[in-house]
Amino acid sequence: MTRKENYDFSNLVNETEELVFEELEYQLDQDWTENICRCEDCLLDMAALSLNSLEPRYRVSLLGSLYASALHDDEQAREEVRQAVIQAISKIHENPAHNR
Numbered sequence: 001m002t003r004k005e006n007y008d009f010s011n012l013v014n015e016t017e018e019l020v021f022e023e024l025e026y027q028l029d030q031d032w033t034e035n036i037c038r039c040e041d042c043l044l045d046m047a048a049l050s051l052n053s054l055e056p057r058y059r060v061s062l063l064g065s066l067y068a069s070a071l072h073d074d075e076q077a078r079e080e081v082r083q084a085v086i087q088a089i090s091k092i093h094e095n096p097a098h099n100r
């Protein structure tokens with residue numbers, strides 16, 4: 001057994017990831033994304049593409065998700081995430097995996 005198997009890693013969270021999923025939800029509710037595919041393949045690709053262009057921000061969350069991350073209050077970080085997500089949505093829309 002490795003430590004990865006024995007220890008609980010579920011408290012290891014990437015704050016950037018949390019922000020990306022929030023932003024993705026938000027953008028997919030906007031008018032400009034109305035005709036964009038929302039299948040699982042496309043959403044996973046959008047999330048992956050966004051996350052690869054952003055700095056990861058890992059932290060250990062011993063109190064679960066009770067407290068909003070500090071990143072939520074960082075306007076510059078939020079703006080970077082917003083731009084990355086908008087770009088990722090556009091790119092995947094132009095070239096979705098199921099059309100390749």
Ligand SMILES: [Zn+2]
Pocket residue numbers: 037038039040041042043096098
């Ligand atoms: Zn799709």
